[in-house]
Amino acid sequence: MSDYSAAAPAVTGRKSRRGLAEVLFRLRKSPLAMFGLIFILCLAFVAVFAGVLAPYPYQKQNLMHSYETPSRQFWLGTDEFGRDILSRLIYGARISLQVGFIAVGIALFVGGMLGAVAGYYGGWIDNGIMRLMDVLLSVPQTLLAIAIAASLGPGLFNLMIAVGIAAVPNYARIVRGSVLSIREMEFIEAARAVGSSDLRIILKHILPNSMAPIIVQSTLGVASAILNAAGLSFIGLGIQPPYPEWGAMLSGGRQYIRDYAHLTLYPGLAIMLTILALNFLGDGLRDALDPKLKR
Amino acid sequence: MIRYILRRILFLIPVLIGVAFCVFTLLYLTPGDPARMILGDMATENAIKEFRAKEGLDKPFLLQFGNYIYKAITQGDIGRSYITKRPVMNEIMATFPATLKLAAFAIVIAVVVGLPCGILSAIKQYSVFDTLAMIFAMIGLSMPVFWLGLLLILLFSVHLRWLPPSGFDTFKAMILPSLALSAQSISMITRMTRSSMLEVVRADYIRTARSKGQKESVVIWVHALHNALIPVVTLCGLQFGHLLAGAILTESIFAVPGVGRLMVESIKMRDYPVVQGGVLFVAVAFSVVNLLVDLLYAYIDPRIKAQYR
Amino acid sequence: MTDKTNTNTNDNLLLDIRDLTIQYVTDSGTVHAVENLNLRLGRGETLGFVGETGAGKTTTALGIMRLIPSPPGVVRSGKIIFEGEDLLEKSEAEMRAVRGGKIAMIFQDPMTSLNPVMTVDKQIAEMIKLHKNVGEAESLKLAGDMLELVGIQRERMRDYPHQFSGGMKQRVVIAIALACDPGLLIADEPTTALDVTIQAQVLELMKELKRQFDASMLLITHDLGIVADICDKVAIMYAGRVVEYADKRALYTSPLHPYTIGLFNSVPDLDEDKEALNTIPGLMPDPMDLPSGCAFHPRCTHATEECSKSKPPMVEAGPGHFVSCPVRAGLKAQGGE
Numbered sequence: 001m002s003d004y005s006a007a008a009p010a011v012t013g014r015k016s017r018r019g020l021a022e023v024l025f026r027l028r029k030s031p032l033a034m035f036g037l038i039f040i041l042c043l044a045f046v047a048v049f050a051g052v053l054a055p056y057p058y059q060k061q062n063l064m065h066s067y068e069t070p071s072r073q074f075w076l077g078t079d080e081f082g083r084d085i086l087s088r089l090i091y092g093a094r095i096s097l098q099v100g101f102i103a104v105g106i107a108l109f110v111g112g113m114l115g116a117v118a119g120y121y122g123g124w125i126d127n128g129i130m131r132l133m134d135v136l137l138s139v140p141q142t143l144l145a146i147a148i149a150a151s152l153g154p155g156l157f158n159l160m161i162a163v164g165i166a167a168v169p170n171y172a173r174i175v176r177g178s179v180l181s182i183r184e185m186e187f188i189e190a191a192r193a194v195g196s197s198d199l200r201i202i203l204k205h206i207l208p209n210s211m212a213p214i215i216v217q218s219t220l221g222v223a224s225a226i227l228n229a230a231g232l233s234f235i236g237l238g239i240q241p242p243y244p245e246w247g248a249m250l251s252g253g254r255q256y257i258r259d260y261a262h263l264t265l266y267p268g269l270a271i272m273l274t275i276l277a278l279n280f281l282g283d284g285l286r287d288a289l290d291p292k293l294k295r
Numbered sequence: 296m297i298r299y300i301l302r303r304i305l306f307l308i309p310v311l312i313g314v315a316f317c318v319f320t321l322l323y324l325t326p327g328d329p330a331r332m333i334l335g336d337m338a339t340e341n342a343i344k345e346f347r348a349k350e351g352l353d354k355p356f357l358l359q360f361g362n363y364i365y366k367a368i369t370q371g372d373i374g375r376s377y378i379t380k381r382p383v384m385n386e387i388m389a390t391f392p393a394t395l396k397l398a399a400f401a402i403v404i405a406v407v408v409g410l411p412c413g414i415l416s417a418i419k420q421y422s423v424f425d426t427l428a429m430i431f432a433m434i435g436l437s438m439p440v441f442w443l444g445l446l447l448i449l450l451f452s453v454h455l456r457w458l459p460p461s462g463f464d465t466f467k468a469m470i471l472p473s474l475a476l477s478a479q480s481i482s483m484i485t486r487m488t489r490s491s492m493l494e495v496v497r498a499d500y501i502r503t504a505r506s507k508g509q510k511e512s513v514v515i516w517v518h519a520l521h522n523a524l525i526p527v528v529t530l531c532g533l534q535f536g537h538l539l540a541g542a543i544l545t546e547s548i549f550a551v552p553g554v555g556r557l558m559v560e561s562i563k564m565r566d567y568p569v570v571q572g573g574v575l576f577v578a579v580a581f582s583v584v585n586l587l588v589d590l591l592y593a594y595i596d597p598r599i600k601a602q603y604r
Numbered sequence: 605m606t607d608k609t610n611t612n613t614n615d616n617l618l619l620d621i622r623d624l625t626i627q628y629v630t631d632s633g634t635v636h637a638v639e640n641l642n643l644r645l646g647r648g649e650t651l652g653f654v655g656e657t658g659a660g661k662t663t664t665a666l667g668i669m670r671l672i673p674s675p676p677g678v679v680r681s682g683k684i685i686f687e688g689e690d691l692l693e694k695s696e697a698e699m700r701a702v703r704g705g706k707i708a709m710i711f712q713d714p715m716t717s718l719n720p721v722m723t724v725d726k727q728i729a730e731m732i733k734l735h736k737n738v739g740e741a742e743s744l745k746l747a748g749d750m751l752e753l754v755g756i757q758r759e760r761m762r763d764y765p766h767q768f769s770g771g772m773k774q775r776v777v778i779a780i781a782l783a784c785d786p787g788l789l790i791a792d793e794p795t796t797a798l799d800v801t802i803q804a805q806v807l808e809l810m811k812e813l814k815r816q817f818d819a820s821m822l823l824i825t826h827d828l829g830i831v832a833d834i835c836d837k838v839a840i841m842y843a844g845r846v847v848e849y850a851d852k853r854a855l856y857t858s859p860l861h862p863y864t865i866g867l868f869n870s871v872p873d874l875d876e877d878k879e880a881l882n883t884i885p886g887l888m889p890d891p892m893d894l895p896s897g898c899a900f901h902p903r904c905t906h907a908t909e910e911c912s913k914s915k916p917p918m919v920e921a922g923p924g925h926f927v928s929c930p931v932r933a934g935l936k937a938q939g940g941e
Contacts, residue, residue: 032433135313138585139578140540147574150562151321227439231544234441235559247441254445254548258453268442275437283433497673499716505671506711507731507780508703511696521721597721597764 026288033284039277047094054087058244067260077262079253085262088244089270095245096274099160100226104218106164107225111171112214116202118172119179130176133169141166145228149237159238163225174217178210212289216282223278230271246271299593303586312364314578319360322571329568332377373575374568376561383572387554391576393463394553397545398538400473405480406531412481413488413527418515420493428485435482440541444475444548461550472549476541480534487530491523498522525596532588536581618788618820619645619668624682626660626667629675633892637663639844639899641682642918645788645837650814650821652831652852654867655841656888661824662712664841665790668822669709670699687787705735708781710791710810714773714798718765724751724776725761728783735784750779754809771802778810782817789814792824807834828871832856840864843889843899849918850925860927862904898929906931 027033046053055075062082070077076085118129136144149162182188183206191201230247232238239245241252246267253263330343330352338346347353351362366372374383412432416425451471452460462468495501496519504518505511543555550556554573561569593599621643628635638660645651655661666672668684670691684691691702711717719727728747732738738746748758754775756768765773774794781789791810795803811834814821823835831838831852838855840848840863848861859865866884886903889895895902901911908931916928 032430131309132313135310135317138310138314138582139317139574140537140581142537143540143543143574143577146540146543146558146562147318147321147571150567150570151325153326223437227437230439231441234439235544235547236563247439250439250442250445257445257449261449261453264442264445264449268439268445271439271442272434272437275439276434279433279437499711499713500719502671503711503717503727503777503780504719504730506669506703506709508700508705508734509730510700518719518722522719525721595721598766 023285023288027284030284030287032280033288036277036279036281036284039273040281043093043274043277044097046090047097050090050094054084054090056084056087058083058088058091059242060084060087067256067263069260069262076266077260079249079263080256080260085249085266088249089246089266092244092246092249092267092270093274095156095239095243096226096229096271099156099163099229100222100278103160103164103167103225103229104221106160107167107221108171108214108218110165111168111173112175114168115172115175115177116179116206119176120183120198120202120206126176129172133172136166136169137173141170141224142228142231145232146235146237149232154237154240156239156243159229159232162232162237163228166228167221167225170217170221171214174213175210178213179206182206182209216286216289219278219282219285223275223282226271226278227275300590303589307582307586311579311582314582315364315367315575316360318571318575318578319363322567323356323359325567327565327567329377332565333375333380373572376569377566378561378564378569383568386557386569387572387576390552390554390557393551394539394542394546394555395580396469397463397472397476397542397551397553398535400469401477401480401538401542402531402535404473404477405484405534408477409481409484410488410527413485414492414515414520414523416485416489417492417496417523425489429489432482432485435478436486438478440475440479441544441548443478444472444545447471447475448548463549463551463553468549472545472551475548476538476545479541480538483530483534484527488523488527491526492519495519495523521595525592528592528595529588532585532591535584535588539577539580539584616646617644618647618649618687619643619822620683620685621664621668622683622685624664624667624684625680626663626672627678627680629678635676635891636844636894637677637891638667639894640915641841641844641846643839643846643849645820645822647787648818648820649836650823650834652835652838653822653824653841654826654828654831654838656826658888658891659841660844660891661841662792665709665792665822665824668790669703669707670694671703701735704731704786705784706786707788707790708784708786710774710777710781710789710794712793712796714770714777717777718773720765723762723764724768728776728780731780731783746783747779750783751776753782753813754779769802770798771806774798774802774806775809778806778813782813782819785817786819788822789819790822790824793826794823795830796825796827810834828867840867843894844891845899845928846918847900847929848927850922850927854922854925858922860921860925860932861900861929862906862932863900866903 027037060083062078064082065074065078066080066082068074068078068082074084074086076089078084079088114129114133118126139147145162145166148165149158152158152162179202188201188205191205196204229238230245230250233245233247234251236251239248241248249267250264250271253260253267256263328343330346330350331338334342334346351359354362363373371384372382375381376383376386379386412428416428419425448460448471451458458471459465459468460471463472496515500522501514501519504514509518542551542553543558545551546553546555547559554576558570558573561567561573621641624638624641624643626638628637641660641664643651643653643664653661653664663672663677666677667679668686668691672679679692682692686702686707691699694702718724725744725747728750729740729743732743732746733740736743736746744761748761751761752758756772756775756779760767765776768776774797778794794810795806798806807830810821823830825831835852838848838850838852839846840855840861842863848855848859848864855864856868859868863884870883884903889899889902895912897910897912897914898904898907898916901907904911906929911931916930918926918928919930921927921932
């Protein structure tokens with residue numbers, strides 16, 4: 001294979017794009033990843049401008065029009081209280097994206113710190129932190145989120161905490177792994193030699209160099225956070241009615257599934273497409289950030 | 296090998312105590328006084344005080360935890376339901392077989408479907424089959440189990456009327472829940488098998504096998520597959536654990552009388568001891584499965600076996 | 605001198621590669637791995653195949669075995685005539701009989717060349733069962749014999765590869781390669797991945813076994829010392845082409861191609877008291893974008909304008925001494941040997 005691999009330096013030598021531009025360039029080559037990126041950007045746009053875009057307020061009941069199938073007036077139909085499903089989905093995007101990103105933010109912050117400290121200092125600190133992570137990892141993530149959410153009680157904020165904390169071990173592990181592999185490299189030695197503080201070395205040198213796996217895991221993490229949050233809301237933990245969380249909407253509509261399937265079809269479709277988009281994007285990013293993995 | 300197994304079991308104990316500690320802490324922090332929850336609103340202050348003393352609820356936190364662990368290990372007592380007043384262990388034991396069966400069916404479906412799909416995808420990389428399989432796998436990964444469950448009910452129970460939408464007593468009734476639950480695992484196993492195969496097929500020892508003049512079919516099915524299976528086996532174990540957790544949602548959709556539905560009902564009734572007992576129980580089951588998988592792993596990978604001899 | 609040249613007559617010719625061109629077609633361009641390569645190997649000979657990493661040596665070897673990964677590899681043109689038959693014309697089934705049975709290969713990295721989940725005796729026996737008409741038990745017994753032959757105790761035959769050191773693994777790989785008495789052994793940098801002390805042992809073993817099995821050998825290396833040690837003939841490869849092909853003695857005493865001379869100059873010499881090694885200026889060209897004409901001309905001190913225009917043909921500058929450099933070949937002719 002030596003002849004084949006010899007082509008690699010030539011390729012990188014020719015394309016001089018660096019960093020983000022290079023990643024975006026490679027990402028553009030994957031139509032699925034681009035679909036994911038565009039979908040998420042659109043969804044974010046819709047979520048931000050929900051107030052302007054939604055045809056009706058999400059909580060506006062109209063019992064004259066309950067259980068209506070999709071029509072000109074109600075594009076995706078109405079639910080048991082005559083609320084416009086499309087409007088509720090649009091507002092729901094706001095909640096789902098919030099939960100997804102903030103939960104991952106929490107997980108990334110807590111897990112990243114723990115992992116960086118564990119990897120950087122090693123020894124008993126590392127041992128203590130990672131054994132705790134092992135304990136948390138020995139509970140399936142969904143179940144951990146359920147346990148935490150059940151203790152904290154329902155509510156948007158508690159939902160984010162529960163989903164976020166449940167994901168902490170994933171990030172702790174990834175960051176620790178990257179830190180361990182980078183710690184011994186020469187430029188870290190150099191930084192230490194010129195007297196940089198530990199915190200500075202971690203923040204300025206080690207974390208930026210472990211970005212690639214973190215970005216990928218975070219993208220996929222937002223997907224699983226949204227999925228987990230919807231699941232929790234579905235079983236009655238998390239967001240409570242009348243807030244239009246997608247999982248809660250599904251849960252509310254399921255008893256009418258025999259006669260009014262559209263109550264469950266659209267919220268489910270919204271969840272699935274969002275997760276799908278994030279997964280495609282995450283996969284695409286993985287390939288774009290680590291060209292060695294892809295042939 | 297025996298020593299390795301014993302050591303692994305020994306390592307399991309601190310992890311399980313750690314899980315119990317987390318679960319117990321969560322329960323401890325949950326608002327609401329257990330004594331009042333069990334005795335009801337009508338109970339007198341005196342009765343509550345007496346109950347707290349009897350159950351050790353007036354003791355410091357760590358002592359209570361020690362007591363909890365002690366009772367859990369010696370008597371299998373992990374508290375009482377606030378609602379039914381029965382021991383949590385009894386409630387779980389009554390429902391666990393259904394959950395185990397559901398997860399077992401699902402993992403069997405996942406392996407039977409996912410493994411061949413993954414292998415075929417890898418062999419025919421970039422073919423139409425591969426592309427379709429990868430897109431379907433991605434959809435499967437992105438499909439919320441509760442939505443998939445509802446769709447299956449809609450199609451097979453409401454429209455086609457082939458299969459019952461709920462229950463778990465007959466084989467027919469088991470099909471839909473197992474199918475819904477397995478979708479994610481099918482996707483994971485397909486993807487993992489494919490990428491593992493693709494990596495292994497490029498390995499030097501595969502080239503060695505080809506350079507011996509070995510048939511391509513033997514190269515793939517004997518040399519490559521055995522090596523590619525190693526990470527897949529790990530994944531299957533992990534998946535089985537996740538299936539136990541995923542069963543919580545599936546069971547509540549299909550009204551399967553398992554631990555998951557018990558937990559969901561208990562969450563709705565604020566019956567926290569049952570919820571936490573369920574979490575602990577599933578965590579133990581998950582750890583035991585992982586242990587078994589590690590042992591199997593050592594069996595199929597001689598490098599690991601040698602490490603632990 | 606005269607009888608040496610006679611080894612290239614047809615009945616003694618084992619391998620004759622003519623005009624072989626192999627490319628890797630990738631998204632980012634076409635890699636010209638091997639370009640119009642010509643090579644001859646007589647029976648019983650050992651040919652040293654020398655060049656830098658990326659010169660196309662391994663691709664040539666895999667091409668002979670018809671094991672070029674495809675995609676992206678494509679054999680564009682040429683003939684690989686082995687024992688009078690063109691290997692490129694053979695069906696896959698016929699080729700399987702050749703691989704291992706008539707041509708065996710030893711790979712560069714013994715650490716990864718053996719299947720980690722299979723005991724070594726089974727890996728040797730697999731080869732034996734494929735090419736000899738023997739049963740399971742007999743093949744395992746023969747596998748044990750082969751292990752002993754390469755200096756590994758028979759008791760260790762049920763061990764897995766990870767239980768052996770690098771040098772031992774390479775011995776196992778050699779045992780596999782020789783198990784079916786192949787006429788041609790291709791060794792792709794068989795010692796590069798090993799410790800220096802182990803290298804000598806493995807080379808010695810290969811030399812001895814090659815003689816014992818009466819096989820021909822194509823030894824790929826970038827180490828001119830190894831070539832001097834065990835080869836009869838040498839082919840120097842640069843950017844996918846053979847630039848010089850000669851008898852070892854001729855090549856070492858009067859190298860002609862500027863690249864060959866550059867290679868020799870960059871070898872440290874203990875006898876000479878030099879301050880710095882003479883390195884060849886410049887870098888290997890990008891195999892996706894080879895220079896026009898002679899691929900070496902941008903780095904060549906002898907280059908004329910003509911060199912950048914047309915590809916230099918192989919010229920027989922002396923008996924059995926071929927060089928693809930008209931400038932140098934001409935000089936030699938004028939010098940009148």
